[in-house]
Amino acid sequence: MPEWRKDPIVDRWVIIATDRAKRPLDYKEINEEKKTQLCPLCEGNEEQTPPEIVAYRNPATGKDTPGWWVRVVPNKFPALKIEGEITQHQHGVYHYMNGVGAHEVVVETTSHVPGLDGETEKQVEEVIWAWRDRSLDLRKDARLKYIQIFKNTGSIAGASLEHTHSQLIALPLVPPDIKQELDGMREYSNRRGSCAVCDILRQEIMERERVVIESDHFLCYSPFASRFPFETWIAPKEHQHDFVQLREEQVRDLAVVIRSVLSKMSATVKNMPYNMVLHTAPINSRDEYHYHWHLEIMPRLTIMAGFELGTGYFINPTPPEIAAQALREKQETYPFFERPLMEVHRYV
Amino acid sequence: MPEWRKDPIVDRWVIIATDRAKRPLDYKEINEEKKTQLCPLCEGNEEQTPPEIVAYRNPATGKDTPGWWVRVVPNKFPALKIEGEITQHQHGVYHYMNGVGAHEVVVETTSHVPGLDGETEKQVEEVIWAWRDRSLDLRKDARLKYIQIFKNTGSIAGASLEHTHSQLIALPLVPPDIKQELDGMREYSNRRGSCAVCDILRQEIMERERVVIESDHFLCYSPFASRFPFETWIAPKEHQHDFVQLREEQVRDLAVVIRSVLSKMSATVKNMPYNMVLHTAPINSRDEYHYHWHLEIMPRLTIMAGFELGTGYFINPTPPEIAAQALREKQETYPFFERPLMEVHRYV
Numbered sequence: 116m117p118e119w120r121k122d123p124i125v126d127r128w129v130i131i132a133t134d135r136a137k138r139p140l141d142y143k144e145i146n147e148e149k150k151t152q153l154c155p156l157c158e159g160n161e162e163q164t165p166p167e168i169v170a171y172r173n174p175a176t177g178k179d180t181p182g183w184w185v186r187v188v189p190n191k192f193p194a195l196k197i198e199g200e201i202t203q204h205q206h207g208v209y210h211y212m213n214g215v216g217a218h219e220v221v222v223e224t225t226s227h228v229p230g231l232d233g234e235t236e237k238q239v240e241e242v243i244w245a246w247r248d249r250s251l252d253l254r255k256d257a258r259l260k261y262i263q264i265f266k267n268t269g270s271i272a273g274a275s276l277e278h279t280h281s282q283l284i285a286l287p288l289v290p291p292d293i294k295q296e297l298d299g300m301r302e303y304s305n306r307r308g309s310c311a312v313c314d315i316l317r318q319e320i321m322e323r324e325r326v327v328i329e330s331d332h333f334l335c336y337s338p339f340a341s342r343f344p345f346e347t348w349i350a351p352k353e354h355q356h357d358f359v360q361l362r363e364e365q366v367r368d369l370a371v372v373i374r375s376v377l378s379k380m381s382a383t384v385k386n387m388p389y390n391m392v393l394h395t396a397p398i399n400s401r402d403e404y405h406y407h408w409h410l411e412i413m414p415r416l417t418i419m420a421g422f423e424l425g426t427g428y429f430i431n432p433t434p435p436e437i438a439a440q441a442l443r444e445k446q447e448t449y450p451f452f453e454r455p456l457m458e459v460h461r462y463v
Numbered sequence: 464m465p466e467w468r469k470d471p472i473v474d475r476w477v478i479i480a481t482d483r484a485k486r487p488l489d490y491k492e493i494n495e496e497k498k499t500q501l502c503p504l505c506e507g508n509e510e511q512t513p514p515e516i517v518a519y520r521n522p523a524t525g526k527d528t529p530g531w532w533v534r535v536v537p538n539k540f541p542a543l544k545i546e547g548e549i550t551q552h553q554h555g556v557y558h559y560m561n562g563v564g565a566h567e568v569v570v571e572t573t574s575h576v577p578g579l580d581g582e583t584e585k586q587v588e589e590v591i592w593a594w595r596d597r598s599l600d601l602r603k604d605a606r607l608k609y610i611q612i613f614k615n616t617g618s619i620a621g622a623s624l625e626h627t628h629s630q631l632i633a634l635p636l637v638p639p640d641i642k643q644e645l646d647g648m649r650e651y652s653n654r655r656g657s658c659a660v661c662d663i664l665r666q667e668i669m670e671r672e673r674v675v676i677e678s679d680h681f682l683c684y685s686p687f688a689s690r691f692p693f694e695t696w697i698a699p700k701e702h703q704h705d706f707v708q709l710r711e712e713q714v715r716d717l718a719v720v721i722r723s724v725l726s727k728m729s730a731t732v733k734n735m736p737y738n739m740v741l742h743t744a745p746i747n748s749r750d751e752y753h754y755h756w757h758l759e760i761m762p763r764l765t766i767m768a769g770f771e772l773g774t775g776y777f778i779n780p781t782p783p784e785i786a787a788q789a790l791r792e793k794q795e796t797y798p799f800f801e802r803p804l805m806e807v808h809r810y811v
Contacts (some may be wrong), residue, residue: 273768382552420621
């Protein structure tokens with residue numbers, strides 16, 4: 116069973132992931148190349164993953180067989196496990212609890228493409244619906260407090276499989292980074308009587324210097340205090356605290372924006388590795404209407420080294436104004452081949 | 464001039480390092496190999512670095528010439544610059560200030576060895592004295608609030624030069640990670656009437672499960688909530704809030720412990736990349752006697768990916784009890800060749 120452990124000094128929890136436990140001998144000399152023979156996420160290899168939780172698939176096809184276009188499966192090496200009650204323990208100065216939670220993989224397409232920008236707009240929409248559907252389903256579990264949706268692309272950014280996929284970890288605690296944002300936005304709102312993100316969007320749209328893409332419903336921009344070169348945030352122009360409030364026309368619009376910015380990133384630096392995270396209000400919070408959900412895309416062209424890990428500060432060698440201009444000027448190119456999509460058959 | 468920028472939502476500052484500015488075209492396709500022809504840190508190449516700030520050298524030799532054994536130089540591409548007053552600015556919802564600070568490199572030895580464990584105990588002592596001397600000198604500058612000493616080893620851990628070296632960044636703000644530790648230790652001390660780190664050391668020494676090395680003056684152990692596989696902390700057994708309180712017999716002892724744990728790490732995974740950070744009380748603080756300074760060594764065998772960057776949580780696949788046992792059992796091997804050392808001639 117995985118374990119949550121709390122640092123006795125600061126409010127920092129660590130997941131000791133016994134199910135992906137690595138013994139000292141498992142760490143080879145670094146820089147060793149590994150290539151999987153068979154991609155467990157490709158169509159036809161469904162038996163390589165744990166049984167599917169849900170799939171958007173042709174109704175005439177069976178579970179864990181071809182015929183799907185988006186498929187959600189449990190992570191084979193989960194950081195947290197869904198079974199059991201949460202029990203807290205103390206041992207001397209130390210606190211820990213069992214590692215309850217959920218860890219799922221969203222297989223974003225049947226074919227072995229490395230990025231979401233290699234897919235059609237329609238397909239990206241379907242992935243967004245899958246994120247939303249799984250969020251809605253998991254929030255029924257009263258033990259869970261927050262659902263972190265994220266995507267790692269490129270091995271430098273932590274992707275162990277090349278086939279484009281995203282992940283979802285459902286947590287029994289509200290994570291520190293979300294708490295910080297909640298507190299910051301609440302404080303801003305109390306002080307100024309407006310939403311911090313709404314005010315940021317207004318200023319960015321007026322100044323345009325850091326805008327990458329503006330669509331009907333979303334703004335994609337390089338944040339003023341970007342931590343990473345080419346970092347972008349995508350936020351709904353309308354104030355929404357919770358990602359699941361997303362309406363159909365917004366999903367369509369968001370798909371276009373995500374695909375477009377990823378394509379601009381690839382056109383700027385080939386195979387730009389990145390992490391994408393979805394920040395939204397905690398589950399069933401009644402007090403978080405001042406929150407404003409958004410996506411953060413963090414390219415991994417710099418390395419977080421001793422200074423960053425020791426202080427919590429970031430050093431970014433590329434001013435966001437320059438990054439935004441470069442991204443803005445890039446032409447999107449979409450390497451996908453148009454494939455006929457099955458009729459949409461959604462889970463929730 | 465570099466610039467400090469504050470995130471408008473959370474209390475997070477970013478250094479936009481204009482002096483190491485990278486234009487979009489500077490980012491090549493990743494994974495490209497680069498090898499420097501000439502190591503600027505090797506003896507004989509002194510003209511490759513900015514003029515030395517201080518060096519422990521044979522008094523018969525001149526500045527920026529051979530004859531030194533530890534040499535401190537300004538970073539050629541500084542994240543922050545020492546000149547100027549700190550001026551704060553506001554632009555709409557955004558705050559920023561100019562990038563005042565200092566960024567120095569401690570060249571830890573004359574010869575091109577990749578790690579401190581490749582050096583003699585005496586040499587490691589000299590490096591510790593250099594850290595202390597530079598700390599004492601820089602804290603005379605009233606604009607500075609904190610001095611972060613750190614060391615990156617291995618390119619995965621952010622080292623751009625192979626020749627063993629450490630760095631020092633002096634900051635006009637107390638960093639968030641230090642603030643968190645200060646707050647955590649203060650709160651612990653108010654609640655329990657004792658020091659959190661002293662209590663941790665007591666429990667670790669009693670239980671021994673996570674102890675890697677115990678010496679007369681220091682304990683090196685795998686923290687209960689280790690964020691990284693093989694993470695270790697080295698803390699003085701005696702309560703000291705400030706690193707510069709270090710006495711001569713402690714320096715000797717610390718050199719042995721640092722060298723030994725680095726050697727045990729190399730013996731566990733060849734070329735284990737790591738970051739080492741020194742956490743100490745802020746400069747001239749009168750209220751921080753409850754703080755307990757320590758070194759944190761963070762091996763970089765795992766990748767911080769979307770989950771970590773999105774939540775602030777860490778996933779560690781190797782329980783610290785297993786890591787500590789593996790390190791404890793490893794025999795130290797020292798690849799250094801004993802070289803005659805110059806008579807010590809210290810700066811402060």
